[in-house]
Amino acid sequence: MSVTRLVHRQTGSAALLTVLAGGLVACLGCVAIAAAADAGLAAAKARTAADAAALAAAGSSPLMGGDGDARTAAEDMAAANGAVLVACCAPEEKPAADVRSSTIRAHVVVAVRPRLALLRAATPGLRSTATAVARPVTASVDSRGVDRRGRLAVGPIGHDAAEGFLSPPVHAPVTSGFGWRAHPITGVLRPHTGTDFAAGHGALVGAAAGGVVVSAGWRGGYGKAVLVDHGGETTVYAHLSAMTVVKGQRVRRGDPVGRVGSTGQSTGAHLHFEVRVDGEPVDPESRLS
Amino acid sequence: MGGAGVSGAPHAGDARRARREEGSQVLEFALVLPAVVLVLVVLLHAALVGVDLVIAQGLAREAARTAAVDGDEVVERRLDDAAGDRPVELELSPPESRRTAGQVVTVELRIRSRGFAAFGAEVWVPARAAMRVETS
Numbered sequence: 001m002s003v004t005r006l007v008h009r010q011t012g013s014a015a016l017l018t019v020l021a022g023g024l025v026a027c028l029g030c031v032a033i034a035a036a037a038d039a040g041l042a043a044a045k046a047r048t049a050a051d052a053a054a055l056a057a058a059g060s061s062p063l064m065g066g067d068g069d070a071r072t073a074a075e076d077m078a079a080a081n082g083a084v085l086v087a088c089c090a091p092e093e094k095p096a097a098d099v100r101s102s103t104i105r106a107h108v109v110v111a112v113r114p115r116l117a118l119l120r121a122a123t124p125g126l127r128s129t130a131t132a133v134a135r136p137v138t139a140s141v142d143s144r145g146v147d148r149r150g151r152l153a154v155g156p157i158g159h160d161a162a163e164g165f166l167s168p169p170v171h172a173p174v175t176s177g178f179g180w181r182a183h184p185i186t187g188v189l190r191p192h193t194g195t196d197f198a199a200g201h202g203a204l205v206g207a208a209a210g211g212v213v214v215s216a217g218w219r220g221g222y223g224k225a226v227l228v229d230h231g232g233e234t235t236v237y238a239h240l241s242a243m244t245v246v247k248g249q250r251v252r253r254g255d256p257v258g259r260v261g262s263t264g265q266s267t268g269a270h271l272h273f274e275v276r277v278d279g280e281p282v283d284p285e286s287r288l289s
Numbered sequence: 290m291g292g293a294g295v296s297g298a299p300h301a302g303d304a305r306r307a308r309r310e311e312g313s314q315v316l317e318f319a320l321v322l323p324a325v326v327l328v329l330v331v332l333l334h335a336a337l338v339g340v341d342l343v344i345a346q347g348l349a350r351e352a353a354r355t356a357a358v359d360g361d362e363v364v365e366r367r368l369d370d371a372a373g374d375r376p377v378e379l380e381l382s383p384p385e386s387r388r389t390a391g392q393v394v395t396v397e398l399r400i401r402s403r404g405f406a407a408f409g410a411e412v413w414v415p416a417r418a419a420m421r422v423e424t425s
């Protein structure tokens with residue numbers, strides 16, 4: 001056999017092997033990508049279904065004007081999102097004298113089956129859990145004292161049981177609520193856009209919910225103030241003596257954002273706490289758990 | 290194959306053969322490289338479509354939740370913010386005027402994927418989500 005022919009034969013074999021190996025890698029790559037996308041999609045669908053089912057279960061409470069059949073409500077909602085309800089506990093209800101102070105928590109587990117047979121063989125379904133927290137907030141109360149048109153707490157309902165409500169930034173009595181009042185310095189009647197807590201100088205102030213610090217610095221009459229964006233709503237912590245976060249920092253619920261002080265237009269140490277929805281101040285006490 | 294040259298001195302033949310083999314390898318590599326790059330690019334774009342499927346599902350979830358709590362106007366505004374400059378087609382049922390508390394609002398949307406856009410192809414990925422209406 002001549003060397004030239006041998007070289008040609010070897011070149012052909014090498015090229016064939018390269019093409020075969022390339023094809024195999026491409027096929028494996030396609031399968032891996034399809035599996036990853038399918039698993040990711042199933043997980044995203046499961047999350048949607050879990051949230052929807054938990055909200056429906058909480059909303060079915062008689063306290064919310066529902067028929068009390070939480071399981072059916074959760075099952076229907078899970079099915080509407082392409083999932084199967086795995087578990088749904090009886091909602092935990094805390095009725096209060098004022099129906100608007102009542103709370104309902106519902107916890108559900110759902111599963112979504114992936115589309116790919118490969119993944120179906122590996123897992124019976126991708127599971128997701130969610131807890132919804134509901135509170136009647138409208139004022140339409142029927143003869144039984146039940147809010148027939150109650151709605152669930154507005155806000156992102158996540159996988160944390162306390163999501164949907166804000167936690168008090170400090171544990172201290174409220175000295176001035178939201179609404180019209182005579183300004184303590186100018187004496188002029190003007191709206192008070194937040195709630196004042198009479199916490200001692202230097203007390204730690206915690207984030208009312210998880211979010212991103214969008215501002216931390218001096219803000220005129222607010223003095224040293226921190227603004228945290230929670231996605232749709234923003235909380236403001238004003239008159240601080242010190243700030244413990246910087247702009248852009250991520251905070252979790254309860255993480256310290258600063259210390260109580262009396263900076264800006266303030267007559268004494270206190271925390272001015274504001275909640276803004278789409279930039280408009282709302283009553284913080286209606287949003288606190 | 291060391292000294293089995295067909296012509297010339299054994300050492301000169303080896304050197305020529307080695308050069309020829311090197312040349313063949315370079316040629317092979319040059320022929321295979323574009324195919325390998327093409328396969329990698331196609332895989333990358335397929336992965337982008339996969340990522341966009343998950344993103345679309347997240348958008349549908351947020352849209353359904355917003356529709357259940359606020360009106361369609363807020364849904365569109367939030368969707369515009371979330372999707373950025375990516376085209377989105379949205380369909381909400383039932384219409385806002387016929388939505389009542391306790392009903393199920395369904396969101397069906399499609400977003401244009403970044404996958405295969407470089408090839409001039411328009412790939413739209415769908416998503417669907419349903420939530421219980423909370424306001425009347």
